[in-house]
Amino acid sequence: MKSKPIIMIAFLMAILPVMSYGQWSTEFVDTTGKVGNLNSIAVDADGYSHISYFDRTNWDLKYAHWDGSAWQVEVADSTGYYGATSIVLDTLGNPHISCKLEFPEYYHCIAHIWWDGTDWQRDVIETGTEMFQDIGDYTAIALDASDYPHVAYTHYPSSDFGYLKYGYKDASGWHTVMIDSIGCVDGVKYCDIALDNQNYPHISYYDYDVYDLKYAYWDGATWHIESVDTAGHVGKSSSIALDSLGYPHIAYTDGTNYGVKYARWDGSAWQIETVESDIGYGFYTSLALDANDHPHISSAEYASDLRFAYWDGSVWQIEVVDDAVGCGWTSLAIDGDGYSHIAYYDDVYEVYDLRYARRAPTGVEETRPIPAALHLAQNYPNPFNSVTSIQYTLPRDSFVRLSIYNISGQLVRTLVNRPQKPGNYTVSWDGRNNNGEELSSGIYLYRLDMGEFKDTKKMILLR
Structure with a gap:
C-alpha cells in the first residue's frame, strides 16, 4: 500500500527472527521508537496478519501487514493523540480502523480511517464539544455485510459521568446514539463490538462505577443492557465474539482473583467460569472463536508474560507464549486454517516494540533452522x-x-x-x-x- 503524499510512509521492516515456544513462533514487527501499544489484529483470507497500533514517539497511527515475505509498515494517520485502536478487513481485504484523534487542534474525536485501495481516508464520527473532552479512549469496529462500519466507543463529557456510545454508517452518512450513561469519572471502559447475521450490534464493556462486566445489544427495535458478571472487580479488557448461533462469548479480566474469566450465553443464561487465576492480573484479554466455536484467549500477566488459553472441548489449556517480555497489550485473531495470531506490545523499559506471535493448530509443529555462527x-x-x-x-x-x-x-x-x-x-x-x-x-x-x-x-x- 502507499499513503497520501502528505503522510510519510514508514520504513519497510524486513522479517525479524522467528523464535519457537512449543507450537508458537514469535517475531518483531516494528522496533522504531516507542511503538506497538493499543494494537489490534485482523487476518485476511490468505492467513496474513494486519495490525493497527500507536506510535508514541511520533504520535502517529501506524499500520503493519504481512505480504507473504516481509512486514510492510506505514503511517496511516499523523493527526496525533491516539487511544486504543481497532482494525477489521472488508471484503476486498482492505483495512478499516477506529481510533481517537486530536482533530481539530485540542478537540478530541472518534474517527474511522480506512484504505480505499489507493489512499488512506478519514471520517470523523463525533467530536467532543469542549477542548480536551475525552472521546474514543476505547473503541472497537466491525463491518456489516455491505462493508459499512459500526463503531463502539467511550465518551467522557464531564467529570461526573461517562457514556457508552455507538456509531454506524449507511448511505446517508454517520449516525450516533448513546447506549449507557454511568455516573462516575471515566464511567465506561474497554468496549468491544460484534455484529450478528442481521447486522445488529452486540457490545461488551466495563462499568467503572460498580466494577462490573456489562453487555448491550440491539434487537432491531430497542437496546437491551445486562450486567453479566458482578462478582468483585470484573470486566476490564472485555473482548466479545459471537458463535455460529449468534450467542455472545466474552473474555475479561478478573481483578479480584488476578486472572482471566470467560462468560458465554447458552440461550437461556450466562455461564461464567474462571480460565486462570493468581497470575498477577490477567490484563489485556482478547477473544476469538475457532471453527468449533471453542474460545481462544490471549492475555498478559502484568508487565510480564504473554499468555494464551483455549478450550479443547473438555478443559482449558494454558500456555505461556513469550516469557521474555513485559507484555502491555494483546490482540488475537484466528485464520481459516485454525492458526492463532497475536499482536502484542513489549512494554519493557527502553524496549517498547510491536511483536507478533503465531501458533499452529494442535498437532502441527513448525520448525525453523538455528544459525551456526554469530x-x-x-x-x-x-x-x-x-x-x-x-x-x-x-x-x-x-x-x-x-x-x-x-x-x-x-x-x-x-x-x-x-x-x-x-x-x-x-x-x-x-x-x-x-x-x-x-x-x-x-x-x-x-x-x-x-x-x-x-x-x-x-x-x-x-x-
Whole structure:
C-alpha cells in the first residue's frame, strides 16, 4: 500500500527472527521508537496478519501487514493523540480502523480511517464539544455485510459521568446514539463490538462505577443492557465474539482473583467460569472463536508474560507464549486454517516494540533452522538519510544489547536490550536518539554486545 503524499510512509521492516515456544513462533514487527501499544489484529483470507497500533514517539497511527515475505509498515494517520485502536478487513481485504484523534487542534474525536485501495481516508464520527473532552479512549469496529462500519466507543463529557456510545454508517452518512450513561469519572471502559447475521450490534464493556462486566445489544427495535458478571472487580479488557448461533462469548479480566474469566450465553443464561487465576492480573484479554466455536484467549500477566488459553472441548489449556517480555497489550485473531495470531506490545523499559506471535493448530509443529555462527553485518543502506537496517545472527540463547554511539563515544540510542533466542535478526534505526529527536549528519558507531562477544561497525547518516 502507499499513503497520501502528505503522510510519510514508514520504513519497510524486513522479517525479524522467528523464535519457537512449543507450537508458537514469535517475531518483531516494528522496533522504531516507542511503538506497538493499543494494537489490534485482523487476518485476511490468505492467513496474513494486519495490525493497527500507536506510535508514541511520533504520535502517529501506524499500520503493519504481512505480504507473504516481509512486514510492510506505514503511517496511516499523523493527526496525533491516539487511544486504543481497532482494525477489521472488508471484503476486498482492505483495512478499516477506529481510533481517537486530536482533530481539530485540542478537540478530541472518534474517527474511522480506512484504505480505499489507493489512499488512506478519514471520517470523523463525533467530536467532543469542549477542548480536551475525552472521546474514543476505547473503541472497537466491525463491518456489516455491505462493508459499512459500526463503531463502539467511550465518551467522557464531564467529570461526573461517562457514556457508552455507538456509531454506524449507511448511505446517508454517520449516525450516533448513546447506549449507557454511568455516573462516575471515566464511567465506561474497554468496549468491544460484534455484529450478528442481521447486522445488529452486540457490545461488551466495563462499568467503572460498580466494577462490573456489562453487555448491550440491539434487537432491531430497542437496546437491551445486562450486567453479566458482578462478582468483585470484573470486566476490564472485555473482548466479545459471537458463535455460529449468534450467542455472545466474552473474555475479561478478573481483578479480584488476578486472572482471566470467560462468560458465554447458552440461550437461556450466562455461564461464567474462571480460565486462570493468581497470575498477577490477567490484563489485556482478547477473544476469538475457532471453527468449533471453542474460545481462544490471549492475555498478559502484568508487565510480564504473554499468555494464551483455549478450550479443547473438555478443559482449558494454558500456555505461556513469550516469557521474555513485559507484555502491555494483546490482540488475537484466528485464520481459516485454525492458526492463532497475536499482536502484542513489549512494554519493557527502553524496549517498547510491536511483536507478533503465531501458533499452529494442535498437532502441527513448525520448525525453523538455528544459525551456526554469530555475525554482525554492515548496515544497509550506508550512507543513509532516513532509515537503515542492521542485521545480526545469534547461534544460541543470549542477552543482547545493540547500541548506537556518536563519534565521541556517547550513547545516543539503545535498539535492543533483552534476552533473545537463536535466529537471524534485523533491526531498523531511524536516525533518532532515545528521546525521539533527529540526530545530525555524521559518522555513528553501532555496537553489538553478547556476553563475551563484542563487535562495532561504522555507519554514515546524511541529512
